[in-house]
Amino acid sequence: MADPIKRVQLADGSVRYRFVIDIGADPSSGKRRQKTHTFDRKRDAQAEYARIRHEVGRGVYVTPSDATIAEVLDAYLVHASLDVEEGTAANYRAALLPVRARLGERRAQTVVEQDIDALVEWMLTSGRRRGGKPGTGLSARSVALTLGQLRAALNLAVRRQLVVRNVAMDTRIPRAARKADAERRAARTPWQDAETRKFLASIAQDRLHAPVLMLCMGLRPAEVCGLPWADVALEADPATLRVTTTRTIVEGRVVTKDPKSAAGRRTLPLPDVATAALRRFRQTQAAERLAAGPAYDASGFVLVDELGQPFKTDQLRRRLYRLMETAGVRKVRPYDARHACLTYLAANGVPDVVVSAWAGHADLSFTKRVYVHPDETHLAPAAVALNHLLTHA
Structure with missing residues (x-):
């Protein structure tokens, strides 16, 4: 077999060593591709020729890019x-x-594992740019989400032969950061039953009493904001509401869409207190529409302001925080009302399958793992049962 390494003498008398090698078909056109390499020393050319041939044979060769x-x-x-x-x-x-922000301008083929490790360290210590004080650290959960997306992006790059390997695959978030994050999440607890009752009693006469009740029934903020009156059947027996639409904010824009899954599209029977509150709210809106005249926006949504303009989720959040401050209750996220509701249902004997269906989840274990947070008040029945066992031992 002829030597693939050719000796080339240049015009100035210097000598180089060159080879031309097939590197496989072009993925888009299917045409044959070749690559030419030139080296000062023959042994360097031989080593590179052997490496490329081996990688092409294994289907892992990546063209410099x-x-x-x-x-x-x-x-x-x-x-x-x-x-x-x-x-x-x-x-x-x-x-x-x-x-x-950290690696965007770097050539992908020059990024190594140490760069990904440094990226994680930077995110954990000073990577925050929004959603808090800039320059502070992100949560381990946020870093994990970023790392997961980066791994997926590099996997695609490997498949498309843009990089040799996924250098983010083995990077891990330090255990101390994960532990601190878990402790912070554990400290952020939903309301206990007494706090929910105190808050609802405080806002019983507030204009937003009915929408807040729906949050405390376990609806997502986006579901409350997206609920149209057409999906509320107050005269039915029992009265019901259907969850068919959500309104949320995506990159500063309001997006109205269907629920994420078939399980999220559900019909819920209304507790009597919610039915009465919704009837009052409907009457209030009728009076507001009459007073506003042509200025009223008949959007058809349940959660609207005095001129009929539908609420956005961030607007609802701000109003809730003001109500919490006035009520003198602990400030929690609006979404935590959903956690409190599902915890209450699970702790009061509602079957798991019903709790999950009420939440709009298809996965029972997900509901219990993420949304149910028993505290010491929910553990009392266990103590009673144990007392019975130990007393009659």
């Missing part, structure tokens, strides 16, 4: 966003912002 990490992320986001909701795609983009 100037593609940056930002370009890799762009290609991934196009691919990953093909069949997901707009809000999910926005979450992917947001999760990858720290990677763009």
Whole structure:
């Protein structure tokens, strides 16, 4: 077999060693591709020729490329966003912002594991740019979301032969950061039953009493904001509401859409107190519409202001925080009312399958793992049962 390394003498008399090698077919056109390499020393040319031939034979050869990490992320986001909701795609983009800030201009093929480890350390200590004080550390959960998206992006880059390997695959979040994050989450507890009752008693005469009751019934804020009067059957027996629409904010825009899953699309019977509150709210809105005349926006949503304009989720959150302050109760996220509701149902004997269906979840274990938070007040029946056992031992 002829030696693939050719001796080339240049015009100035110097000698180089060159080879031309097949590197496989072009993925888009299927045409044969070749690569030419030139070296000062023959042994360097021989080593590179052997390496390329071996990698081409294994199907893992990657052509040298100037593609940056930002370009890799762009290609991934196009691919990953093909069949997901707009809000999910926005979450992917947001999760990858720290990677763009730290590594976006780097050539993808020059990034190594140490760079990913340094990225994680930077995010945990000073990577926050929004949602809090800039320059502080992100939570371990946020870092994990970013790392997961980066791994997925690099996996795609490997498949498309843009990089040799996924250098983020073995990076881990330090145990101390994960432990501190878990402790912070554990300290952020939903209201106990007494706190919920105190808050509801305080706002019984407030204009937003009915929407707040729906939050305390376990509806998501986006479901409350997206509920139309057409999906509320107050004259039925029992009265019901149907969850068919959500309104949420995606990158500063209001997006009205269907629930994420078939399980999220559900019909819930209304407790009597919620039925009465919704009837009062409907009467209030009728009076407001009459008073406003042509200025009234008949949007058809349940949660609207005095001129009929539908609420956004951030507007609802701000109003709730003011109500909590006035009521003198502990400030919790609006979403925590959902956690408190599902915990109450689970602790009061409602079967798991019913709790999950009420929440709009298809996975029973997910409901129990994420949304049910028993505290010391819920453990009392266990003490009573044990007392019976130990007394009659």
